[in-house]
Amino acid sequence: MTFFIGLMSGTSADSVDAALVSFNTQKISLQLYNETPLPSHLQETLARIRSGDFPITFQEFGELDIQLGILFSEAANQLIHSAGLNPAEIAAIGSHGQTIFHHPQGNVPFTLQLGDPSTIAYRTGIMTIADFRSMDIAAGGQGAPLTPAFHEAVFRDKKNNRAIVNLGGIANITLLPAATDQPVIGFDTGPANALMDEWILKHLQEPYDKHGEWAKSGRVIKSLLEKMLADDFFQQPPPKSTGREYFNYKWLDRMLEENTYSPKDVQATLLQLTVETIRQAIETTRLEIREIILCGGGAHNYALVQGLKKAFPDKTLRPSDDYGINPDCIEAMAFAWLAKCRLENQPANIPSVTGAEKAVVLGAIYKKS
Ligand SMILES: Nc1ncnc2c1ncn2[C@@H]1O[C@H](COP(=O)(O)OP(=O)(O)O)[C@@H](O)[C@H]1O
Ligand SMILES: [Mg+2]
Known part of the structure; x- marks a missing residue:
């Protein structure tokens, strides 16, 4: 049995959802789940960015990236502690991050998630995989949605x-x-x-x-x-x-x-x-x-x-x-699964869904040492 952690904060920016998932041959099981509310000052900054009315400075932007990374790592550490596990027992963390701007249309498509993965890897001591959407965008896709591949794995x-x-x-x-x-x-x-x-x-x-x-x-x-x-x-x-x-x-x-x-x-x-x-x-x-x-x-x-x-x-x-799957943590579970796909070098986008030219391996790997 191998353990992975998935970390997700969606467009609602309500909380970081953290799921500890085990994989036993092909069976995926949720072991434990927690929600860490986003503090109001971070919610306010995110709302400000979203509105486009009050541009933020590069300093605020960089600080937000680190603050979110700290929050994500605390959510993971809390989960590991509650599960009574040792970080060495977790194969990897898959962190979606917090979407700051998603702009897949237009002349220069891009999508941007914050929640510094180096901070997560360092503070948890666990290999962290992040930036799942960019390779699909590079391949001409929307970079979203990515969960259909996971839905297929568990619900088809x-x-x-x-x-x-x-x-x-x-x-x-x-x-x-x-x-x-x-x-x-x-x-x-x-x-x-x-x-x-x-x-x-x-x-x-x-x-x-x-x-x-x-x-x-x-x-x-x-x-x-x-x-x-x-x-x-x-x-x-x-x-x-x-x-x-x-x-x-x-x-x-x-x-x-x-x-x-x-x-x-x-x-x-x-x-x-x-x-x-x-x-x-x-x-x-x-x-x-x-x-x-x-x-x-x-x-x-x-x-x-x-x-x-x-x-x-x-x-x-x-x-x-x-x-058999908690509706509040499917997305977090999906990012644990996507981390596993990355470690196995399995392409995980579905070109018929995202519009990418081809299936590609998603996510970048961050390791403490
Ligand atoms: N009891 C409830 N009644 C109505 N809406 C709810 C309730 N619980 C959660 N929600 C809605 O779900 C949202 C959070 O859902 P979530 O799946 O976390 O979205 P996201 O992935 O965008 O973060 C909340 O912002 C709220 O709108
Ligand atoms: Mg949410």
Whole structure:
């Protein structure tokens, strides 16, 4: 049995998720998991970068990289301590880092994650693999999403076509055809929680809409929903990926124009936007899906899950724990798995998903000695 650790902080920038994973021949098991909240000063800096309104200095940028690296290493050390393991027993850490800017379109595509891997390798004493997305971008891909390969490894079923829907700040879907000669499909569908989080923070000073209660108290504004759905991103065919540098408060402001809607109705509309964009995305792939597996923090949003159930009346929708995997740590587990792929020199991007010219080995290796 070999142990790997996966470290992930998603677009919500809510916490560093750390997963200790064991691999036994082909079986992947979660041993332990913890969440380390991002301190508010780091969240504020990240929000500032995202808005683009208050550029940060190179000094702040460099300090943020190190501060995030320290936070990631503390999350890993805490996990190892709780598991009663010795660092020497961990083969490697796979660290996604914190996305600062994701810009796969345009003349000069790039994606940027911070959380200095040298700091993590030094402070944990464990080989650390990071910068997983850049090689896919170099190969002409979007650098995202990367989790579909992991979803394939753990969820592909020979009998049923399955869809995995990850409800993070941004939503991404993976479609796993039962027929092994058919390619895996995967792409970002747009915002899941990101806009709802921004809106409730502004109006109720809450970080997120617990169980979607506030959204549930409002009514969907049809004209606003239609206007949002007309955004180019939703019309674009895959491969595609996005982030909070696009779906953010400015995007929402543009949609709202000068209208003075009731804030709770806007929240209800944003929730419905998430539902509708996921429904359309799955339908346009034309793969007959029977089972939808939900993961990510949005799987705890009762109103969102109800909305999705209504949108897919003929499919079974269940959280990933029903398939033996905690919905809160699938992404962290995926980066443990990606670290293992790197050590084995296994290409881990799926060109049909990211749009890369070919499959490439992902991630750079950092060692203390
Ligand atoms: N109980 C809950 N009710 C509603 N939303 C929730 C709940 N728990 C988590 N969330 C949502 O999930 C988000 C975090 O999900 P996560 O999968 O960590 O996203 P990311 O990968 O973008 O960090 C929170 O910002 C919040 O919007
Ligand atoms: Mg998160």
